[in-house]
Amino acid sequence: MEIESFRALLTDQGQALLAELREFKPGEELALATRLRKEHPAELVSAALAQAGLRQRARAKFGVDADALYFTPNGVEQATRRSVAEWRAQRFAALGVKRLADLCCGIGGDAIALARAGIAVLAVDRDELTCAVAAANAAALGLGELIEVRQADVTEVDVTGYDAVFTDPARRTARGRVFDPEAYSPPLSWAIEAARRTPYGALKVAPGIPHALVPDGAEAEWVSDHGEVKEAVLWFGTGATEPHRATLLPGPHTLTGGHLPDPAAGPVGRYLYEPDGAVIRAHQVAEVAAQVDGRLIDPMIAYLTSDRLVATPYAHAYELTDVLPFHIKKLKALLKERRVGTVVIKKRGIAITPEDLRKQLKPSGPNTVTVILCRTDRGPLMMLGQPVTPGQPAWM
Structure with missing residues (x-):
């Protein structure tokens, strides 16, 4: 977008065009452009259509403000x-x-x-x-x-x-x-x-x-x-006084620290905790482990496990029903037996994409399950379970 085209959007004519385009739907651009160019300069119509599209993209970041603001393609992205x-x-x-x-x-x-x-x-x-x-x-x-x-x-x-x-x-x-x-x-x-x-x-x-x-x-x-x-x-x-901070929005929930020693690794318990990404980046998995009385599943993987269900905003909790060595045919058979049609797949330390695995599983049925794959010292595991409300972050 050129500076002259943007300034034209600030004129009365430009503002009227933007108001008309507020709720246009993708795919309508050509028909709208053809109609509007009969009444307005072609360059202004192009600039208004582009700006209206950017505003729609920006709603995810700016909410209700997006329809009043102006954007550049890089501006929306960054x-x-x-x-x-x-x-x-x-x-x-x-x-x-x-x-x-x-x-x-x-x-x-x-x-x-x-x-x-x-x-x-x-x-x-x-x-x-x-x-x-x-x-x-x-x-x-x-x-x-x-x-x-x-x-x-x-x-x-x-x-x-x-x-x-x-x-x-x-x-x-x-x-x-x-x-x-x-x-x-x-x-x-x-x-x-x-x-x-x-x-x-x-x-x-x-x-x-x-x-x-x-x-x-x-x-x-x-x-x-x-x-x-x-x-x-x-x-x-x-x-x-603490060098690291993880902040989770909405909330806010703020965790400080980052200096506790890594928790020990141990057997998988009844619950699995998946720390928030900000917690992992801040090296505060140990702080969350202390909250939930947890241990690592593997020394190098940021999954925690515990025999207790503890509410914390800093990790998403799952109650596990099955903990088995990872085997695609066995997993496929389990899902078929339990009539599972919706599979939420999470994984760490295993070289397979959720998309590829889902294609191989071909789930079908009315039920839902979360499958968590994890590398461990004892070999790759597959853990089946469901999210648990007390352990979910505040936004869930």
């Missing part, structure tokens, strides 16, 4: 989910932050959450179109007085006088994801330095960042939303 941005804004507000520099602000998802938390934001990005979209989004939600958008190179921005810096470096190029933190734009080392220039700082990084790259004095937080790990953030100046 913007922070609203629930996650609001959680971070709450943390900044709780620290007493009043003025914050949002570096690499993108289309303004974090800036919006911060402004709604009462924080004045300087939102900086080097791309002209991205800045125009961020400014339009601030205005659309009535937050223009709290959000100043500036087109600039973030490495040249003076953050003197600000309470905090938040940096979200670009982790993608035209070739795809960037895995080397020093290849981020700006690099991780620069972003760490920037985070330390103000009393508080936060820096978004890939969830798979090695723990060895977390700098001394930083608090590393992994955040999941509805069971899916969304991001990791390095926090500075928080005074945290």
